[in-house]
Each structure stands twice: as structure tokens, then as C-alpha cells.
Amino acid sequence: MKAIRRFTVRPVLPDTLRPLADLARNLRWSWHEPTRELFETVDPEVLRAADGDPVRALGSIGAGRLAALAADQDFLARLREAAEDLDRYLTEPRWYQRQPGEQPAAIAYFSPEFGVTAALPQYSGGLGILAGDHLKAASDLGVPLIGVGLLYRHGYFRQSLSRDGWQQEHYPVLDPGELPVALLREPDGSPARVTLALPGGRSLHAHIWTAQVGRVPLLMLDSDVEENAPGEREVTDRLYGGGSEHRLLQEMLLGIGGVRAVRTYTRLTGTPAPEVFHTNEGHAGFLGLERIRELGGTGLDFDAALELVRAGTVFTTHTPVAAGIDRFDRALVARHLGEDGALPGVDTGRILALGDETALGGEPGVFNMAAMGLRLARRANGVSTLHGEVSRAMFAGLWPGFDPEELPLTSITNGVHAPTWTAPEVARLGPDADDRELWELRRTLRERLVKDVRHRVRESWRQRGAAAAELGWTDTVLDPDVLTIGFARRVPSYKRLTLMLRDKDRLRALLLHPERPVQLVVAGKAHPRDDGGKKLVRELVRFADDPRVRHRIVFLPDYGMGMARGLYPGCDVWLNNPLRPLEACGTSGMKAALNGCLNLSVLDGWWDEWFEPDFGWAIPTADGAAALDEDRRDDLEAAALYELIEHRVAPRFYDRGPDGVPAGWTAMVRRTLTDLGPKVLADRMVREYVERLYAPAAADRRALGPDEARALAAWKARVRAAWPKVSVDHVEVGDDLEEADAELGATPAVRVRVALGELGPEDVEVQAVTGRVDADDRLMDARTSVLKPAGGPDLEGRIPYAGALSLDRTGPFGCTVRVLPAHPSLAHPAELGLVALPAETTGEGAGLLMR
Secondary structure (H helix, E strand, C coil), X not given: CCCCCCCCCCCCCCHHHXXXXXXXXXXXXHCCXXXXXXXXXXXXXXXXXXXXXXXXXXXXXCHHHHHHHHCCHHHHHHHHHHHHHHHHHHHCCCCHHHCCCCCCCCEEEECCCECCXXXXXXXXXXXXXXXXXXXHHHXXXXXXXXXXXXCCCCCCXXXXXXXXXXXXXXXXXXXXXXXXXXECECCCCCECEEXXXXXXXXXXXXXXEEEEECCEEEEEEXXXXXXXXXXXXXXXXXXXXXXXXXXXXXXXXXXXXXXXXXXXXXXXXXXXXXXXXXXXXXXXXXXXXHHHXXXXXXXXXXXXXXXXXXXXXXXXXXXXXXXXXXEEEHHHHHXXXXXXXXXXXXXXXXXXXXXXXXXXXXXXXXXEHHHHHHHCCCEEEECCHHHXXXXXXXXXXXXXXXXXXXXXXXXXXXXXXXXXXXXXXXXXXXXXXXXXXHHHHHHXXXXXXXXXXXXXXXXXXXXXXXXXXXXXXXXXXXXXXXXXXXXXXXXXXXXXXXXXXXXXXXXXXXXXXXXCCEEEEEECXXXXXXXXXXXXXXXXXXXXXXXXXXXXXXXXXXXXXXXXXXXXXXXXXXXXXXXXXXXXXXXXXXXXXXCCCXXXXXXXXXXXXXXXXXXXXXXXXXXXXXXXXXXXXXXXXXXXXXXXXXXXXXXXXXXXXXXXXXXXXXXXXXXXXXXXXXXXXXHHHHHHHHHHHHHHHHHHHHHCCHHHXXXXXXXXXXXXXXXXXXXXXXXXXXXXXXXXXXXXXXXXXXXXXEECCCCCHHHEEEEEEEEEECCCXXXXXXXXXXXXXXXXXCCCCCEEEEEECCCCCCCCEEEEEEEEECCCCCCCCCCCCCCECXXXXXXXXXXXXXX
């Protein structure tokens, strides 16, 4: 028989043990080693059976064991100490509280997934892990963040393999009663909920579950409530599941419902309302539309509300390719957000314009979530320096007339949460540890990984149908004294899981080298609907199944946080070979670095930014014609990878001194820990968000009251309408530069006449733009100087402006003049995407070149 209802029956804890429940319900235990050690002593077997989750473990501990703990004075003293430590952590001022000036009272951080702990499996890959690390670092720093996401009843999926190596997906049901979450309730005890209107008179209801991530609450919306019809109950069934309408409903619930959940939470708890809303990728972009709807209820029109929303919004893009952006049919969006949908009273035409992608070369019938996210945010960023460059080129169409480097899209390089990802032994390693201590620790961690891998390989083969008698060989899988390379991530094609298989004979030779063998630990999930990715997994698995090499290369199914915590410390080298520049950041290599694991990677994402020879190796990438031929490109880059491993990586690892220690290798490990480690921290990342984005956004939002917002919106409308008549009609640069050359240090005068049409000088800024020029006369490393009005209008209404250039660089040099809109409330000169340049002719309107 099968149960029709499921309950979690929890024991009643004695009063002296009540703090255990508080410690278990706060996810700080997931990164706080002393608290984890305390739960280990409660009942190690039960904790292991609960996969390390103390909430589940407490629900399974017998009354006898609880009575014994309640009488154990040493345990009670440790419990009191842990509870007091948590209280101090939650209440004492931290970094944020010590910052000068008026900081945001609260920041709402929206993401479609959060990887906080394996005990709360609400993530699929790097985006979710990054979001979880963002919350944890914010908690450690005291940043008043409120996380907002969805509670998926099936999570992402669990991965296993068929006998022939094909990925299989399983979707276990997650019972919130067994998760470290609590239902948000109204004062009368009823569940708090949010409701979205849907077309056809339907409604989408959702409960709000809260997880406490240290000091940070994480709100997760759950549509599996009885008031919903069957289709609506399944909206939050799976992460990234379902078709287009299903995904649209998920993103409506996340963005629109998420704002309503934040309002409900602040009302019930007294938490300050957020001044800043951070949209982590386009999935949550509808949050801006809900805030426009809210402001419409206060009497503001769409344009004024848009200005207020933009002022307090930060948008982070994580994708370097257009194919990674969520896009929906415009008619589908209009139907779900219009008068018969979730946002009555908000102009549907204006909503659709926010998601229009034609400026990006896209399709007119498509609604682009990233385009909307950027238009709804005054501040935006990519997640590494290189990704910032890629993103500016990718979205340049939203700011026509500006060079990519000028666009209001900066970058903050991701970081990872050290207490979560650093092995305790590495964290305890003192600065005075000698090479032998460092090397012995590396071997200990490698040996621990080998033990874990053997267990996982054995279990995987059992799931694939192997009998116990067939599995004796798994006892010799991997060797704790062999150079161990790790590769684990999602399996889209651009990450090139199988690049290592490009020359299978060459790889076998590396694995089986008689003096300097190499072993590989590989893991990763392909998206359930990505058959191409599944074929890559099967190809890798079939190679690893070969009896000749299966003791040297393994594929571990069901990659997740639990596996990763042992994988990063146990590997000597972390491999990453994406197609450059398609890796936005690549934080797995950062986690490896925190444990003294050296990186072997294509110069992409964060590695392009911080690579040094002391930290690892850069895999050369093909360029020119070779890069255009996919097969030749992969052949060249795979060959470069084999060469690096055989001639540089392995010799460095096996070059031992008389004491058996490879001094060259340990020197690289030491530099990685001491010099690279501090750069890759999530603490550094969150501080940058606070200083560069959150605090300025809050200041802008405070400065922009309703009247100021109306005035700014009206000014923008006036400037947009008048801009076609703005022009640069005449440019003169230096009377003594007729021969187009000049001496270093000269300051030639610049004079220009500008037609402003219906605008006045107070509406614009006229700039001289100078810099070196390339072979096509494009300005490089451009600098700007402001030109000032130099008299009244001439007979044709043109206004003269004048200034001087500073010729501070030698070589080919050029200048031009441009006109930009100017207003004190603009956060960036390119905000309106309007610019007037000289006519592209060789006459008097052109820029000047000096060679």
C-alpha cells in the first residue's frame, strides 16, 4: 500500500536540549565547523544516515539517546557555548555596521536557485552555488540581505547511469517538513501566501517558506498548495523544468510573487523594507514590473515609476551567449501580464517594449528577459572582467552610438565562500607550515578522496546492474600517490567535457605512464532535455569503463555540493577547458584554489584575470583561421592540454627532493593559498557589491522622490523627442595643425558649433574625445574633456563651444566631438543611449587625425 499523506513526526526535546533545534534550523551549521562537530557527537550514525542534515537527524534520534544527552554535563556545556556563539554571530555588529555613511537598510536579492547546502537541494549549478555563497558571505559581513527564490518540490534532479552509460534522471519528492525551512505564518497562525492573477480568471497561490542562512532570511515561494488547480500546483515542481509557459509562470512567481513575499515578510517581522533590489540573472526580472505596479497605486505614471525602480535596482548577468538568455513569445507575455493577468493597470505595450530585443539584432516577436533586466536597472554588471567585456559587446545595441567600453555595465568578479569550501585541515594550516607538512596534508586529502571515489564508483556500478562479484576491481580504483586531476561541472557543449578524449591513445598514455601516471576524477550533469550533453557523458563513461584505464579515470554520477566538498580538496589539479570566452566566471576553480589545488585552465572567466604561473597553467587557445574550424580548434587545444600535463604538470608533481617532497610543487601550492586565495573570496565580492552598487543605488533611490522622478521622466521624454535635431555642424582643432601633426604636450584649441534644436545648453554636455587611433582610425583608450559654451547662437541657431585638447601621448592620435544628454540625476552619460557625432565625411564636420 502507498501512503496518501506524509508527516514528519519529531521528538519532543527536553528543555536543556532545545538549543539544538535553534542550531539545526539556522543553516550557519553548514559552514560553521564547531557546530557541525557538535551535531556529530549527538549521534554520528543518525547524522550520516541523514546525509549530514541535523534537521533530519533530530527527527530520528531515539528518546534514550536524548535522555542521555540531557544528563551529559559536558555536552550541555558545549551546547550552551554553541548557542551563545550563534547569538553573538546574529546580533553583534559586523563589517557592514561599521561602514561610514548611510548604508541601505535592506537589500532584496532574487535568484531562481540557491545552493546553500546539500540539505536544501534548490540548485542546478554555478548560478545557484554563487547565490548561496552570496547569502553566506553577506551574513558573515552583516549585510542586511533578504534572499528570494522558489521552493522546488523535486529540486533539480538526481543523476544515475544506465548500464551503457546513458544519463538517467530521478526526481525525488522533497518534503518541506524534512527540510531546514519554516512556513511563514500570519498572526492568526494561518500560512502567509501571495497570489497572482492568471488569464481566464485563474489564480496562482503560493506559500512562503523561510530558511535562515546565518543572519540572512531566504524566502522561497511554493505553489504546491491546495487552493491551486493541478496545473498551478506544479509551477514550482522542478528547477528549470516544463515548457515555455511553465517557465514563464515560474519567473512571474519569482519576480512578481517574490516582491509580494518580501512585503509580506517585512510586514510580519518588522524587518526594514529593501531600498535596493538585486536581480541575479534575468529569470527574476519581473520584480521591476511589480514595483512599477506598486508605485502606480501611489499616483505615479509608468515613466516616473520606472525612474524610481531603476534607481534602486542592480542587475547581474551571468551568461556570455545569447542562447543562454530566457526569451518568451511576446503574445504569451502580454496575455499573462495584461489586464486579465498578473499586472492589471500596467501598460502592456510599455512592458513589451522593455523586453524588446530588436536593438540586439533579435526577433520582433520575442520578449528578452535580459534586455528587460538591463532596462529596469540603473546599475548592471558581469561576473568577471572578461565577462564584463563580453557582456558590453553582447548588449551594445541597447546603447547605440557608444563604444562598448563606455557602456553602463561594469563587472564584479565572483567569489566563493571560504568556510563552506575549504577543508577544515587546510583552514587550520598555519602560515609557518613547512613543505613536508604541506605535502603530507595534500596526500591526506587525496587519500580521503580516493576512499570516497571507490565507494561512489561501487555504488554507481551497482545501480547500473553489476553484481557484487563483479566489483572487486573497485577496491583499487585510483591511487593516493598519483597526480589527481579533477573536472566537475554542468555539461553544456561549450564546457567541452570530452576535450580530454580528443586523442584517446594520448590520454591512455598519460594515465598509464610508467613513471609519472595521472588519474582523472570527472563529474557533471547534462540538462534533462540536452541529448547532446548526455552523449558527451556517455562517451566519457564508456572510455572510463575500459578495464585498461578504469583504475585511473572515473566518472562520478550525481555531482552536487556533498560530493564537491571532498573533490576540491582531494585533487591536485583542477581542469577547466571551455570555449573562450564562453565561461562567465567558473567558480569551481576558485574553490579548488582555496584548498591548494592548482588550476589548469583556458584563460577564461576569473582565470583570465588572475592567472599567474605560480598558481597553475594556462591552456593555449587557437586563434585566427584555426579558431573558425571547430575540429582543428579542438585538436590544437587538446594537444596543448596533453603537452602541458606530460611535460610541465606531471614532472613538477613527481620531481621529489631527497626528503620525498616536490619543493617546486609545494611552492606553487603555497602561493595559491597565500596570494590567490584572498582574491577569490565571496567576502571580497560582496564588499564590492555593497561599495560599488548597493550603496550608490540606495543613495540614488533616496534622492529621487516622486516629484523628482516625474521631473526626470518628463526631461527624458523631452530630450528623446528633440534629439533628432541635435547635431555637430562644424569642428575646428588648432590653427597650427593644418598638416595634421603636433608635438607632445601641445594644447590645441577646439571650437565647435552645435545645433540643439529645442534643447538648451543645460540639457547637454559637449565633449571632445581624444586618444590613439588604430589602422581604421578608431579611437583607442579614449579620454574625454568637456567643452564650454563660447557665445550666443549664430544666425542659424548653432551654439559655439570651445576648449583645449591635451596631447599627452605620442604616435597616431585623433579626436572627435560629441554631444550627450546631461542631467544631475543620470547615473551614467550613456543612460539614455543618445549621442550626436560629427557627420562621417572628410569635410569640416569630421574628427581630426594627427599622425
